[in-house]
Amino acid sequence: MMGVKQAIKKLDAFPRAEEHLLQKTRSGAIVSIIGMLIMATLFLHELRYYLSTYTVHQMSVDLKRGETLPIHINMTFPSLPCDVLSVDAIDMSGKHEVDLDTNIWKLRLSRDGHIIGTEYLSDLVEKEHSDKHDDDKDHHEDPNLKSHLQTFDQESESMVKKVKHAMANGEGCRVYGVLDVQRVAGNFHISVHGLNIFVAQMIFEGANHVNVSHVIHDLSFGPKYPGIQNPLDGTVRILQQTGGTFKYYIKIVPTEYRYIWKEVLPTNQFSVTEYFSPVKEFDRTWPAVYFLYDLSPITVTIKEERRSFLHFVTRLSAVLGGTFALTGMLDRWMYRLLEAVMKSKTRSVFS
Structure with missing residues (x-):
């Protein structure tokens, strides 16, 4: 029974982060604000792209x-x-x-x-x-x-x-x-x-x-x-x-x-x-x-068409998810950089 529970836990795609990674920092706030601005901009861009139309050209014999x-x-x-x-x-x-x-x-x-x-x-x-x-x-x-x-x-x-x-x-x-x-x-x-x-x-x-x-x-x-x-x-x-x-x-x-x-x-x-x-x-x-x-003798038909809603959701998920992942990586790098700088300053003080 315990073996089954351990196997199920291994399938968890959202493991809990270590305690020190849950600290709120000023650099994290800056990265979060930048990330939200980027996501809002990309969301509006994708929404305008979805609401816009594109044309498809077709040719046929003119019967008029x-x-x-x-x-x-x-x-x-x-x-x-x-x-x-x-x-x-x-x-x-x-x-x-x-x-x-x-x-x-x-x-x-x-x-x-x-x-x-x-x-x-x-x-x-x-x-x-x-x-x-x-x-x-x-x-x-x-x-x-x-x-x-x-x-x-x-x-x-x-x-x-x-x-x-x-x-x-x-x-x-x-x-x-x-x-x-x-x-x-x-x-x-x-x-x-x-x-x-x-x-x-x-x-x-x-x-x-x-x-x-x-x-x-x-x-x-x-x-x-x-x-x-x-x-x-x-x-x-x-x-x-x-x-x-x-x-x-x-x-x-x-x-x-x-x-x-x-x-x-x-x-x-x-x-x-x-x-x-x-x-x-x-x-x-x-x-x-x-x-x-x-x-x-050929007539051209130009049709306005609009992109599907599923296409919009797919692109929006990719854009927002990618932005969130990128800002998360940036936050970790900045945290480690600041941590390394602080350690070097501490060593120089005690030395």
């Missing part, structure tokens, strides 16, 4: 059909007045996106960038624009070949004077709003193509004087989600000497962001390649800023 693609635009043209700027959208079949809801505003800007007027665009039809539109070679051909077909009436003359006065005052234009286009490949561009050809020639005296310098404040294809980076936001392209056409080739990736506690957010992310074509001496095309987009 019959939906529209929202294009959010916010751009500034510091060298062109609003009267000469037009917005045009066209899909891969050549059809103009004029039958969809459009919400585009143009803000007149002073030389200092202050707003001095607004204009709302009800649709995207370019004035006197042919249905047979070519993206690279638009209807602004050599005005000398067509000028005899145009009539320079009083309205056109007034337009020329108004625009020249605005350009002399350094007016710019900010274009912002949302285009809802069909969910197929296409392009939209901002240019002076909406002007009468003869009027455009009278204003600029040639395509090389059309300065399409621009700042892209925001360009996106849907609502933003946590962590998204739109590569064109903050883009600044200022032309000093030569004019030309900017083309941004955009690859759109359909994306779904799945929150833990909210509804699924359908949106899009994209990559972009930029190309600039300077105006040549006998070039028939007029400068513009094109955004040519295509959609990826």
Whole structure:
């Protein structure tokens, strides 16, 4: 019977410490305070880590059909007045996106960038624009070949004077709003193509004087989600000497962001390649800023997930237990060090 009791005692994982190790010391109090501060800090860190979310990315074939693609635009043209700027959208079949809801505003800007007027665009039809539109070679051909077909009436003359006065005052234009286009490949561009050809020639005296310098404040294809980076936001392209056409080739990736506690957010992310074509001496095309987009057949699903409670308990136990063990070792080392110092002082006194 005694043998069994002795065997059970040997299994005790919490043996009683010797009497001299149970003494409360000042060094032990300091180590205890430091240990509690460390454990409290690590506990808060682990709690914040547990409550935070992380994302998991999944890919699948895009099965969406019959939906529209929202294009959010916010751009500034510091060298062109609003009267000469037009917005045009066209899909891969050549059809103009004029039958969809459009919400585009143009803000007149002073030389200092202050707003001095607004204009709302009800649709995207370019004035006197042919249905047979070519993206690279638009209807602004050599005005000398067509000028005899145009009539320079009083309205056109007034337009020329108004625009020249605005350009002399350094007016710019900010274009912002949302285009809802069909969910197929296409392009939209901002240019002076909406002007009468003869009027455009009278204003600029040639395509090389059309300065399409621009700042892209925001360009996106849907609502933003946590962590998204739109590569064109903050883009600044200022032309000093030569004019030309900017083309941004955009690859759109359909994306779904799945929150833990909210509804699924359908949106899009994209990559972009930029190309600039300077105006040549006998070039028939007029400068513009094109955004040519295509959609990826793959959709990306980003899911928010949270770590399990058992995972949190496991990490917390390891952190707190490790800190307690480390402070205990530190306390023993400090006690032995102080004890050795005191013994050496005692010996030196008696010697």
